[in-house]
Amino acid sequence: MSPEPGSINLTDRIRGGVDPMVPRIYNVERIRRNNHDTFTMELNPADGGNPEPFSAGQFNMLYIFGVGEIPVSISGDPVQDGPLMHTIREVGTVTRAMARLKPGDSIGVRGPFGSHWPVELAVGTDVVIVAGGIGLAPLRPVIYQVTGNRSRYGRMVLLYGARAPKEILYQRQLKAWGGSFDMDVHVTVDRGERGWNGEIGVVTGLIRRAPLDRSGAIALICGPEIMMRFSAQELLRRGMDKDRIYVSMERNMKCGVGLCGHCQYGAKIICKDGPVYRYDDIESLLGRREV
Amino acid sequence: MGDTLETLKSDLFAAPFCEGLEDTHLEVLLACAHEERMPKGRFLFHEGAAADYFYIIVSGRVGLELNCPNRGGLSIQTCDAGDVVGSSWLIPPCIWRFDARVLEECRLVSMDAAVLREHCKADPTFGYAMVERIAQVKAERLDAARLQLLDLYGNPEEGRHVARTRID
Numbered sequence: 353m354s355p356e357p358g359s360i361n362l363t364d365r366i367r368g369g370v371d372p373m374v375p376r377i378y379n380v381e382r383i384r385r386n387n388h389d390t391f392t393m394e395l396n397p398a399d400g401g402n403p404e405p406f407s408a409g410q411f412n413m414l415y416i417f418g419v420g421e422i423p424v425s426i427s428g429d430p431v432q433d434g435p436l437m438h439t440i441r442e443v444g445t446v447t448r449a450m451a452r453l454k455p456g457d458s459i460g461v462r463g464p465f466g467s468h469w470p471v472e473l474a475v476g477t478d479v480v481i482v483a484g485g486i487g488l489a490p491l492r493p494v495i496y497q498v499t500g501n502r503s504r505y506g507r508m509v510l511l512y513g514a515r516a517p518k519e520i521l522y523q524r525q526l527k528a529w530g531g532s533f534d535m536d537v538h539v540t541v542d543r544g545e546r547g548w549n550g551e552i553g554v555v556t557g558l559i560r561r562a563p564l565d566r567s568g569a570i571a572l573i574c575g576p577e578i579m580m581r582f583s584a585q586e587l588l589r590r591g592m593d594k595d596r597i598y599v600s601m602e603r604n605m606k607c608g609v610g611l612c613g614h615c616q617y618g619a620k621i622i623c624k625d626g627p628v629y630r631y632d633d634i635e636s637l638l639g640r641r642e643v
Numbered sequence: 644m645g646d647t648l649e650t651l652k653s654d655l656f657a658a659p660f661c662e663g664l665e666d667t668h669l670e671v672l673l674a675c676a677h678e679e680r681m682p683k684g685r686f687l688f689h690e691g692a693a694a695d696y697f698y699i700i701v702s703g704r705v706g707l708e709l710n711c712p713n714r715g716g717l718s719i720q721t722c723d724a725g726d727v728v729g730s731s732w733l734i735p736p737c738i739w740r741f742d743a744r745v746l747e748e749c750r751l752v753s754m755d756a757a758v759l760r761e762h763c764k765a766d767p768t769f770g771y772a773m774v775e776r777i778a779q780v781k782a783e784r785l786d787a788a789r790l791q792l793l794d795l796y797g798n799p800e801e802g803r804h805v806a807r808t809r810i811d
Contacts, residue, residue, distance in 0.1 A: 383695070389798050441798065442798070443798060443799055445714050481644060484795065484796060485796030486796075513796070515794070515795075515796035515797060519796065520718070522744070540721075542790075542791045542794070542795075542796065543791070544706075544717075544718035544719075544721075549704075549746050549747070550721075551704070551721045551723065552706065552719065552720050552721045552785045553720050553721060553787055553791075554786075554790045554791060556786070556787070556790070557783070557787060558660075560783075561723060561724070561725060575795070575796075576795040576796065577791065578790070578795055579790070579795050582786070582790065
Protein backbone atom coordinates (compact mmCIF):
# COMPACT_ATOMS: atom_id res chain seq x y z
CA MET A 353 0.00 0.00 0.00
CA SER A 354 1.48 3.35 -0.92
CA PRO A 355 1.72 5.82 1.93
CA GLU A 356 -0.84 8.59 2.16
CA PRO A 357 0.23 12.18 1.99
CA GLY A 358 1.60 12.99 5.41
CA SER A 359 1.71 9.36 6.49
CA ILE A 360 4.54 8.15 8.62
CA ASN A 361 7.22 6.04 7.00
CA LEU A 362 9.56 4.05 9.21
CA THR A 363 12.49 4.31 6.78
CA ASP A 364 12.25 8.10 6.88
CA ARG A 365 12.38 8.02 10.64
CA ILE A 366 15.45 5.80 10.69
CA ARG A 367 17.13 8.16 8.22
CA GLY A 368 16.17 10.98 10.55
CA GLY A 369 18.20 9.38 13.33
CA VAL A 370 15.34 7.65 15.18
CA ASP A 371 16.22 4.14 16.35
CA PRO A 372 12.97 2.16 16.19
CA MET A 373 14.20 -0.24 18.87
CA VAL A 374 14.69 2.46 21.50
CA PRO A 375 11.55 3.57 23.33
CA ARG A 376 10.77 7.22 23.85
CA ILE A 377 9.61 8.01 27.36
CA TYR A 378 6.05 9.27 27.73
CA ASN A 379 4.16 10.32 30.84
CA VAL A 380 0.63 9.25 31.57
CA GLU A 381 -1.59 12.31 31.32
CA ARG A 382 -4.93 10.66 32.07
CA ILE A 383 -6.59 7.25 32.18
CA ARG A 384 -10.30 7.02 31.38
CA ARG A 385 -12.39 3.91 31.97
CA ASN A 386 -14.40 2.94 28.89
CA ASN A 387 -16.07 -0.07 30.49
CA HIS A 388 -15.35 -2.65 33.20
CA ASP A 389 -12.22 -4.06 31.50
CA THR A 390 -11.21 -1.42 28.96
CA PHE A 391 -9.56 1.96 29.44
CA THR A 392 -8.08 4.72 27.31
CA MET A 393 -4.68 6.05 28.22
CA GLU A 394 -3.55 9.55 27.21
CA LEU A 395 0.20 10.05 26.99
CA ASN A 396 2.55 12.97 26.39
CA PRO A 397 6.31 12.83 25.78
CA ALA A 398 8.33 13.31 28.95
CA ASP A 399 10.77 15.51 27.01
CA GLY A 400 8.05 18.13 26.47
CA GLY A 401 7.97 17.61 22.69
CA ASN A 402 5.05 16.53 20.56
CA PRO A 403 3.89 12.93 20.25
CA GLU A 404 5.04 11.15 17.10
CA PRO A 405 2.65 11.77 14.21
CA PHE A 406 0.81 8.66 13.02
CA SER A 407 -1.63 7.44 10.40
CA ALA A 408 -4.99 5.84 11.20
CA GLY A 409 -4.54 2.12 11.80
CA GLN A 410 -0.91 2.17 12.95
CA PHE A 411 0.24 0.78 16.29
CA ASN A 412 2.85 1.49 18.96
CA MET A 413 4.84 -0.87 21.15
CA LEU A 414 4.08 0.16 24.73
CA TYR A 415 6.62 -0.80 27.36
CA ILE A 416 5.92 -1.00 31.08
CA PHE A 417 9.40 -1.06 32.57
CA GLY A 418 10.09 -4.26 34.41
CA VAL A 419 6.89 -5.89 33.20
CA GLY A 420 6.89 -6.13 29.42
CA GLU A 421 6.10 -4.64 26.03
CA ILE A 422 2.96 -5.09 23.92
CA PRO A 423 1.61 -3.77 20.60
CA VAL A 424 -1.42 -1.49 20.88
CA SER A 425 -3.23 0.37 18.11
CA ILE A 426 -3.47 4.12 18.34
CA SER A 427 -7.05 5.27 19.00
CA GLY A 428 -6.73 9.05 18.91
CA ASP A 429 -7.11 11.70 16.22
CA PRO A 430 -4.30 11.54 13.64
CA VAL A 431 -4.94 15.06 12.39
CA GLN A 432 -5.43 17.13 15.54
CA ASP A 433 -2.64 17.91 17.97
CA GLY A 434 -3.07 16.35 21.36
CA PRO A 435 -1.92 13.52 23.56
CA LEU A 436 -1.20 10.08 22.18
CA MET A 437 -4.21 7.86 22.87
CA HIS A 438 -4.40 4.10 23.29
CA THR A 439 -7.50 2.13 24.19
CA ILE A 440 -6.51 -1.04 26.01
CA ARG A 441 -8.31 -4.08 27.32
CA GLU A 442 -7.08 -5.84 30.42
CA VAL A 443 -6.22 -9.28 29.15
CA GLY A 444 -2.78 -10.06 30.58
CA THR A 445 0.09 -9.08 32.84
CA VAL A 446 1.20 -6.00 30.90
CA THR A 447 -2.28 -4.57 30.29
CA ARG A 448 -3.22 -5.13 33.93
CA ALA A 449 -0.07 -3.23 34.95
CA MET A 450 -1.05 -0.44 32.54
CA ALA A 451 -4.47 -0.20 34.13
CA ARG A 452 -2.78 0.51 37.46
CA LEU A 453 -0.71 3.43 36.09
CA LYS A 454 -1.43 6.87 37.48
CA PRO A 455 -1.02 10.34 35.94
CA GLY A 456 2.66 11.23 35.93
CA ASP A 457 3.86 7.60 35.66
CA SER A 458 6.27 6.78 32.83
CA ILE A 459 5.89 4.38 29.95
CA GLY A 460 8.12 3.54 26.98
CA VAL A 461 6.72 4.00 23.48
CA ARG A 462 8.19 2.70 20.21
CA GLY A 463 6.51 3.48 16.95
CA PRO A 464 4.25 4.19 15.21
CA PHE A 465 4.61 1.02 13.14
CA GLY A 466 2.79 -0.74 10.35
CA SER A 467 0.47 0.03 7.48
CA HIS A 468 -2.59 2.26 7.78
CA TRP A 469 -6.22 2.41 6.74
CA PRO A 470 -6.47 3.74 3.15
CA VAL A 471 -8.48 6.82 4.09
CA GLU A 472 -7.36 8.69 0.97
CA LEU A 473 -8.87 5.97 -1.24
CA ALA A 474 -12.22 6.72 0.34
CA VAL A 475 -12.34 10.33 -0.83
CA GLY A 476 -15.51 10.86 -2.84
CA THR A 477 -16.98 7.47 -1.96
CA ASP A 478 -19.01 5.89 0.82
CA VAL A 479 -17.10 4.65 3.84
CA VAL A 480 -18.37 1.57 5.65
CA ILE A 481 -16.74 0.81 8.98
CA VAL A 482 -17.41 -2.60 10.50
CA ALA A 483 -16.08 -3.01 14.02
CA GLY A 484 -16.40 -5.69 16.66
CA GLY A 485 -15.62 -5.30 20.36
CA ILE A 486 -12.29 -3.55 21.03
CA GLY A 487 -11.83 -3.47 17.21
CA LEU A 488 -13.53 -0.08 17.24
CA ALA A 489 -10.40 1.44 18.80
CA PRO A 490 -8.08 1.11 15.74
CA LEU A 491 -10.90 2.46 13.56
CA ARG A 492 -11.65 5.53 15.66
CA PRO A 493 -8.81 7.51 14.02
CA VAL A 494 -10.54 6.93 10.65
CA ILE A 495 -13.80 8.29 12.04
CA TYR A 496 -11.97 11.36 13.36
CA GLN A 497 -10.27 11.86 10.00
CA VAL A 498 -13.46 11.50 7.95
CA THR A 499 -15.67 13.56 10.28
CA GLY A 500 -12.96 16.21 10.42
CA ASN A 501 -13.20 16.67 6.67
CA ARG A 502 -16.73 15.43 6.10
CA SER A 503 -17.43 17.06 2.72
CA ARG A 504 -14.64 15.06 1.03
CA TYR A 505 -16.42 11.74 1.59
CA GLY A 506 -19.73 10.18 0.65
CA ARG A 507 -22.05 8.45 3.07
CA MET A 508 -20.41 7.25 6.27
CA VAL A 509 -21.77 4.09 7.87
CA LEU A 510 -20.53 2.66 11.17
CA LEU A 511 -21.65 -0.88 12.03
CA TYR A 512 -20.55 -1.94 15.49
CA GLY A 513 -21.05 -5.19 17.33
CA ALA A 514 -20.35 -5.62 21.03
CA ARG A 515 -20.80 -8.44 23.47
CA ALA A 516 -23.36 -6.71 25.72
CA PRO A 517 -24.73 -3.17 26.17
CA LYS A 518 -22.42 -2.41 29.08
CA GLU A 519 -19.40 -3.38 26.99
CA ILE A 520 -20.09 -0.95 24.15
CA LEU A 521 -16.98 1.18 23.64
CA TYR A 522 -17.02 5.00 23.36
CA GLN A 523 -20.74 5.16 24.19
CA ARG A 524 -20.94 8.95 24.35
CA GLN A 525 -19.12 9.35 21.05
CA LEU A 526 -21.30 6.73 19.35
CA LYS A 527 -24.39 8.66 20.44
CA ALA A 528 -22.89 11.92 19.23
CA TRP A 529 -21.83 10.44 15.86
CA GLY A 530 -25.27 8.82 15.43
CA GLY A 531 -27.00 12.10 16.19
CA SER A 532 -24.89 14.13 13.83
CA PHE A 533 -27.17 13.54 10.79
CA ASP A 534 -24.23 12.86 8.48
CA MET A 535 -23.25 9.44 9.77
CA ASP A 536 -25.30 6.23 10.00
CA VAL A 537 -24.44 4.47 13.24
CA HIS A 538 -25.84 1.00 13.92
CA VAL A 539 -24.95 -0.90 17.05
CA THR A 540 -25.84 -4.47 17.91
CA VAL A 541 -25.02 -6.68 20.87
CA ASP A 542 -24.66 -10.44 21.13
CA ARG A 543 -26.58 -10.52 24.38
CA GLY A 544 -29.32 -8.13 25.39
CA GLU A 545 -30.01 -6.98 28.88
CA ARG A 546 -33.06 -5.62 30.66
CA GLY A 547 -33.61 -2.06 29.48
CA TRP A 548 -31.79 -2.52 26.16
CA ASN A 549 -34.08 -1.68 23.25
CA GLY A 550 -31.40 -1.69 20.58
CA GLU A 551 -30.49 -4.48 18.21
CA ILE A 552 -29.52 -7.97 19.33
CA GLY A 553 -27.61 -10.13 16.88
CA VAL A 554 -24.28 -10.31 15.13
CA VAL A 555 -22.66 -7.50 13.17
CA THR A 556 -23.08 -9.38 9.87
CA GLY A 557 -26.82 -8.87 10.28
CA LEU A 558 -26.22 -5.11 10.24
CA ILE A 559 -24.27 -5.42 6.98
CA ARG A 560 -27.29 -7.02 5.28
CA ARG A 561 -29.36 -3.93 6.03
CA ALA A 562 -26.69 -1.24 5.74
CA PRO A 563 -27.30 1.56 3.26
CA LEU A 564 -24.25 1.55 1.02
CA ASP A 565 -23.21 2.40 -2.49
CA ARG A 566 -21.65 -0.96 -3.22
CA SER A 567 -20.11 0.11 -6.49
CA GLY A 568 -17.74 2.63 -4.98
CA ALA A 569 -17.83 2.13 -1.24
CA ILE A 570 -14.78 1.22 0.73
CA ALA A 571 -15.13 -1.06 3.76
CA LEU A 572 -12.78 -1.14 6.74
CA ILE A 573 -13.16 -4.06 9.14
CA CYS A 574 -11.57 -4.61 12.53
CA GLY A 575 -12.41 -7.13 15.22
CA PRO A 576 -11.89 -10.79 16.05
CA GLU A 577 -10.62 -12.69 13.01
CA ILE A 578 -13.75 -14.83 12.63
CA MET A 579 -15.93 -11.73 12.77
CA MET A 580 -13.78 -10.10 10.04
CA ARG A 581 -14.06 -13.20 7.82
CA PHE A 582 -17.82 -13.38 8.10
CA SER A 583 -18.16 -9.62 7.67
CA ALA A 584 -16.04 -9.63 4.51
CA GLN A 585 -18.10 -12.52 3.10
CA GLU A 586 -21.31 -10.62 3.83
CA LEU A 587 -19.94 -7.48 2.14
CA LEU A 588 -19.01 -9.57 -0.91
CA ARG A 589 -22.55 -10.99 -0.96
CA ARG A 590 -23.80 -7.39 -0.96
CA GLY A 591 -21.82 -6.83 -4.13
CA MET A 592 -18.71 -5.10 -2.85
CA ASP A 593 -15.42 -5.77 -4.63
CA LYS A 594 -12.62 -7.57 -2.81
CA ASP A 595 -10.19 -4.78 -3.55
CA ARG A 596 -12.40 -2.29 -1.70
CA ILE A 597 -12.41 -4.24 1.57
CA TYR A 598 -9.63 -3.81 4.17
CA VAL A 599 -9.04 -5.69 7.40
CA SER A 600 -6.66 -5.21 10.33
CA MET A 601 -4.87 -8.35 11.47
CA GLU A 602 -3.53 -9.03 14.92
CA ARG A 603 -0.62 -11.26 15.84
CA ASN A 604 2.02 -11.21 18.54
CA MET A 605 4.15 -8.32 17.30
CA LYS A 606 7.52 -8.00 19.04
CA CYS A 607 10.18 -5.97 17.21
CA GLY A 608 7.72 -3.86 15.20
CA VAL A 609 10.07 -3.57 12.24
CA GLY A 610 9.87 -6.99 10.58
CA LEU A 611 13.11 -8.42 11.92
CA CYS A 612 12.18 -11.00 14.53
CA GLY A 613 9.46 -12.89 12.66
CA HIS A 614 7.25 -13.22 15.75
CA CYS A 615 4.22 -11.98 13.87
CA GLN A 616 4.76 -13.95 10.67
CA TYR A 617 1.48 -14.77 8.93
CA GLY A 618 2.13 -17.00 5.94
CA ALA A 619 4.58 -15.04 3.83
CA LYS A 620 3.60 -11.79 5.51
CA ILE A 621 5.10 -10.05 8.50
CA ILE A 622 2.22 -8.29 10.15
CA CYS A 623 4.16 -5.58 12.02
CA LYS A 624 5.75 -4.43 8.76
CA ASP A 625 3.37 -5.39 5.90
CA GLY A 626 0.28 -5.01 8.07
CA PRO A 627 -1.61 -4.77 10.30
CA VAL A 628 -3.95 -3.29 7.67
CA TYR A 629 -4.33 -5.46 4.56
CA ARG A 630 -6.51 -5.38 1.51
CA TYR A 631 -8.85 -8.35 1.84
CA ASP A 632 -7.75 -10.04 -1.39
CA ASP A 633 -4.11 -9.90 -0.24
CA ILE A 634 -4.78 -12.22 2.70
CA GLU A 635 -8.04 -13.92 1.79
CA SER A 636 -6.29 -17.23 1.13
CA LEU A 637 -4.71 -17.16 4.60
CA LEU A 638 -7.83 -16.32 6.58
CA GLY A 639 -9.27 -19.36 8.30
CA ARG A 640 -6.25 -21.55 7.53
CA ARG A 641 -5.21 -23.53 10.58
CA GLU A 642 -1.51 -23.70 9.70
CA VAL A 643 -0.84 -19.96 9.86
CA MET B 644 -58.77 1.18 -0.67
CA GLY B 645 -56.77 1.25 -3.92
CA ASP B 646 -53.98 3.18 -2.21
CA THR B 647 -53.91 0.67 0.63
CA LEU B 648 -53.57 -2.23 -1.78
CA GLU B 649 -50.82 -0.43 -3.70
CA THR B 650 -48.96 0.31 -0.46
CA LEU B 651 -49.32 -3.31 0.63
CA LYS B 652 -48.10 -4.50 -2.75
CA SER B 653 -45.08 -2.23 -2.80
CA ASP B 654 -44.17 -3.03 0.83
CA LEU B 655 -44.47 -6.77 0.22
CA PHE B 656 -42.68 -6.88 -3.12
CA ALA B 657 -39.82 -4.72 -1.82
CA ALA B 658 -39.04 -7.20 0.97
CA PRO B 659 -35.90 -9.33 0.53
CA PHE B 660 -38.16 -12.36 1.13
CA CYS B 661 -39.86 -11.70 -2.24
CA GLU B 662 -36.66 -11.08 -4.22
CA GLY B 663 -36.47 -13.36 -7.26
CA LEU B 664 -40.01 -14.74 -6.99
CA GLU B 665 -42.04 -15.32 -10.16
CA ASP B 666 -44.95 -12.95 -10.76
CA THR B 667 -47.52 -15.72 -10.21
CA HIS B 668 -45.95 -16.54 -6.85
CA LEU B 669 -45.93 -12.88 -5.88
CA GLU B 670 -49.64 -12.73 -6.64
CA VAL B 671 -50.26 -15.73 -4.37
CA LEU B 672 -48.37 -14.01 -1.56
CA LEU B 673 -50.24 -10.75 -2.12
CA ALA B 674 -53.58 -12.56 -1.86
CA CYS B 675 -52.52 -13.88 1.57
CA ALA B 676 -51.15 -10.56 2.85
CA HIS B 677 -52.56 -7.66 4.80
CA GLU B 678 -51.02 -4.71 6.52
CA GLU B 679 -50.95 -4.24 10.30
CA ARG B 680 -49.64 -1.69 12.76
CA MET B 681 -48.53 -2.84 16.18
CA PRO B 682 -47.71 -0.60 19.16
CA LYS B 683 -44.63 -1.04 21.29
CA GLY B 684 -45.00 -3.83 23.84
CA ARG B 685 -47.58 -5.88 21.90
CA PHE B 686 -46.80 -9.57 21.35
CA LEU B 687 -47.02 -10.82 17.76
CA PHE B 688 -47.08 -14.40 18.97
CA HIS B 689 -46.26 -16.60 21.93
CA GLU B 690 -44.17 -19.74 22.23
CA GLY B 691 -46.28 -22.88 21.85
CA ALA B 692 -49.11 -21.31 19.85
CA ALA B 693 -50.03 -22.45 16.33
CA ALA B 694 -47.85 -20.75 13.69
CA ASP B 695 -50.62 -19.91 11.25
CA TYR B 696 -49.23 -16.56 10.16
CA PHE B 697 -45.94 -14.73 9.92
CA TYR B 698 -44.78 -11.17 9.41
CA ILE B 699 -42.50 -9.09 7.25
CA ILE B 700 -41.39 -5.89 9.00
CA VAL B 701 -41.84 -2.71 6.97
CA SER B 702 -40.67 -0.45 9.79
CA GLY B 703 -40.00 -0.82 13.49
CA ARG B 704 -38.32 -3.52 15.54
CA VAL B 705 -39.40 -6.85 17.00
CA GLY B 706 -37.57 -8.88 19.64
CA LEU B 707 -37.60 -12.66 19.76
CA GLU B 708 -37.71 -13.74 23.38
CA LEU B 709 -37.65 -16.83 25.53
CA ASN B 710 -39.50 -16.62 28.79
CA CYS B 711 -37.32 -17.75 31.64
CA PRO B 712 -38.73 -18.33 35.16
CA ASN B 713 -37.52 -15.65 37.60
CA ARG B 714 -35.76 -13.77 34.79
CA GLY B 715 -38.66 -12.78 32.56
CA GLY B 716 -38.42 -12.54 28.78
CA LEU B 717 -34.84 -12.92 27.58
CA SER B 718 -34.21 -11.30 24.21
CA ILE B 719 -32.20 -13.52 21.93
CA GLN B 720 -32.47 -11.61 18.67
CA THR B 721 -34.05 -8.54 17.16
CA CYS B 722 -35.64 -8.21 13.72
CA ASP B 723 -35.76 -4.94 11.80
CA ALA B 724 -37.18 -3.51 8.57
CA GLY B 725 -37.10 -6.10 5.79
CA ASP B 726 -36.76 -9.05 8.16
CA VAL B 727 -39.15 -11.99 8.38
CA VAL B 728 -40.60 -12.59 11.84
CA GLY B 729 -41.60 -16.21 12.18
CA SER B 730 -40.19 -19.14 10.27
CA SER B 731 -41.90 -22.00 12.13
CA TRP B 732 -45.03 -21.76 9.97
CA LEU B 733 -43.51 -23.96 7.24
CA ILE B 734 -41.82 -26.54 9.41
CA PRO B 735 -43.97 -29.16 11.20
CA PRO B 736 -45.35 -29.12 13.82
CA CYS B 737 -45.83 -25.43 12.87
CA ILE B 738 -45.67 -24.20 16.47
CA TRP B 739 -43.95 -20.97 17.54
CA ARG B 740 -40.64 -21.63 19.30
CA PHE B 741 -40.28 -18.14 20.79
CA ASP B 742 -42.27 -15.12 21.86
CA ALA B 743 -42.15 -12.12 19.52
CA ARG B 744 -42.61 -8.71 21.15
CA VAL B 745 -42.74 -5.32 19.46
CA LEU B 746 -39.82 -3.19 20.72
CA GLU B 747 -40.47 -0.19 18.47
CA GLU B 748 -43.88 0.56 16.95
CA CYS B 749 -44.15 -1.56 13.82
CA ARG B 750 -45.72 -1.45 10.40
CA LEU B 751 -45.95 -5.05 9.24
CA VAL B 752 -47.12 -7.15 6.35
CA SER B 753 -48.97 -10.05 7.96
CA MET B 754 -49.12 -13.28 5.96
CA ASP B 755 -51.78 -15.98 6.30
CA ALA B 756 -49.47 -18.96 6.67
CA ALA B 757 -52.23 -21.56 6.95
CA VAL B 758 -53.42 -20.67 3.44
CA LEU B 759 -49.84 -20.45 2.16
CA ARG B 760 -49.15 -23.98 3.38
CA GLU B 761 -52.07 -25.20 1.27
CA HIS B 762 -50.63 -23.38 -1.76
CA CYS B 763 -47.26 -25.02 -1.07
CA LYS B 764 -48.86 -28.47 -1.13
CA ALA B 765 -50.86 -27.73 -4.26
CA ASP B 766 -47.98 -26.14 -6.22
CA PRO B 767 -44.55 -27.72 -5.53
CA THR B 768 -42.78 -24.93 -7.47
CA PHE B 769 -44.29 -22.35 -5.15
CA GLY B 770 -43.63 -24.65 -2.19
CA TYR B 771 -39.95 -24.96 -3.16
CA ALA B 772 -39.64 -21.18 -3.46
CA MET B 773 -41.05 -20.79 0.06
CA VAL B 774 -38.79 -23.53 1.48
CA GLU B 775 -35.77 -21.86 -0.14
CA ARG B 776 -36.60 -18.54 1.51
CA ILE B 777 -37.40 -19.93 4.92
CA ALA B 778 -34.24 -22.09 4.76
CA GLN B 779 -32.30 -18.87 4.07
CA VAL B 780 -33.83 -17.23 7.15
CA LYS B 781 -33.01 -20.31 9.25
CA ALA B 782 -29.45 -20.50 7.87
CA GLU B 783 -28.74 -16.85 8.66
CA ARG B 784 -30.06 -17.30 12.19
CA LEU B 785 -28.04 -20.49 12.67
CA ASP B 786 -24.86 -18.72 11.52
CA ALA B 787 -25.62 -15.83 13.85
CA ALA B 788 -26.35 -18.17 16.77
CA ARG B 789 -23.04 -19.99 16.21
CA LEU B 790 -21.11 -16.73 16.18
CA GLN B 791 -22.91 -15.61 19.33
CA LEU B 792 -22.06 -18.92 21.00
CA LEU B 793 -18.36 -18.37 20.27
CA ASP B 794 -18.48 -15.26 22.47
CA LEU B 795 -15.98 -13.60 20.12
CA TYR B 796 -15.80 -10.37 22.09
CA GLY B 797 -15.42 -12.08 25.45
CA ASN B 798 -12.37 -11.29 27.55
CA PRO B 799 -10.13 -14.37 27.81
CA GLU B 800 -9.16 -13.14 31.24
CA GLU B 801 -12.75 -12.90 32.43
CA GLY B 802 -13.28 -14.25 35.90
CA ARG B 803 -9.71 -13.48 36.87
CA HIS B 804 -8.50 -10.21 38.31
CA VAL B 805 -9.98 -7.22 36.53
CA ALA B 806 -9.72 -3.77 38.04
CA ARG B 807 -13.09 -2.32 38.95
CA THR B 808 -12.99 1.43 38.86
CA ARG B 809 -15.30 4.24 37.98
CA ILE B 810 -16.55 4.21 34.39
CA ASP B 811 -16.81 7.55 32.67
